[in-house]
Amino acid sequence: MKLFSRTLTFSTPFWMITASILGSVLSPIHTARAELPALPSRLIIGVDGVAYRTMQELQQEGFYKTFFPVSRTVSTFPSLSSIAWADILHTRAPLGYDRFHFHACQHGDMKHPTEFSGSILGSGDHEEAHDLWDYHIPSLLTFGTNVAPGKTIRLEMSKITEGFFSTQGKVTYYGYIVSTDNLQHNGGDVRPVLRWISGEVEKIAETYHQMTGQDLEIVIVSDHGNSLTARAKKVPLRQTLRAHGYHLTQKAKNSHDVAVGADGILSVFPVYVDASVQAEVANVLSEMAGVELVTERDAQNPNRIWIRRKSGAIGVIEKRVDEKGELFLRYSSISGDPLSYLPLVERLNLAGKTMSDGFVKNEDWKQASFDHEFPVALERIVKAHDSVAGTPAPIIVSLLDGHVIEFGAFMNVVQKLKHMGQTHGSLNSNSSNGILMSNRIPTVDTTTDRVTDQVSVSDFKH
């Protein structure tokens, strides 16, 4: 917030004038350069929800031509901003997958064992990762991200430019644009404004070169992708649960209650339910219209996760950590191949990567599955039920593109009016694949937790 108040005191023409004066003063007199306070040598821009395939298309059109080819940043599962940015920036895992979490009530004793009970509550954790950026939109203006997202993106980019040219004595300037995601949630096409940003970053690089004689390093990263489907159907969650004797609620009081809650219109939702009915509820939801697959942490063995897909397809992921802390995973089919991972099992086997008991190093799974329809699924599913959020759900339902669930009365009205469909959250490649690109180094496909292997964020405002 401190930096933002400083950037407010500079108008756009001011930095441009400053830049051109400095440029003309600097170019003939090289000795003066060292005496001037240094600008950052690196600019990192976070663009929320920009999909890999969108950026690939723009580079094919000739935009972002000073950048190396875009690579994938595969999001967390669910592919949602709060947990994905926390994963990228290595901040504490939020309580829930987005701004809501399940708070379990634990009353009762041995004589009167507690019935399953708890509530969906707001978390207020969303801002922790956000506050690390040198620029992110102040809370007062976040309303604009939904009302006029296109204009707000331009404002955010301009503020990043101003902030960058008025920062000294810092290696990297970090700017965050949230409205790229909101624009898509509101049914807009993000490509025109991304083409405009391509021109803006080129201008920044040119001005920087004139001022310093150096080349500015620019990195652009996003946290997840987008389904890019214009209209979507709402899944019949309440009716499906009711037909099987369960009650959809945000306040669970017994083992017939199924607590579900999250933020907005999404293609994923976590389910909190009593352990005794968990497998049955997961099974019921896997057969619901619009569901792509359901993941369920085994009620007895947390190292085992069931994957269910329509028509009774069931697979299981098992995890094991060796004495050096290395993660090994095994995927096996009980019936069918819900993740379509059996061809990968075969390929890894042929490549000699499989141990005698069928386990494979996580790193090998990862490299084999970046371009799969469910990229890096095993590790992401395991983390989804374990460490990616403070209160992980026993069940997560991932929807097919073109299907959504909406939360809150306001969203209910919006969805009825607009049938909005551009969203994210699911395990599939459209929702999962964000971007990583640099004008300095060729990047490689990675996962949110490993972005910093390629892009150091050591001078982040920790």
Ligand SMILES: [Zn+2]
């Ligand atoms: Zn979003």
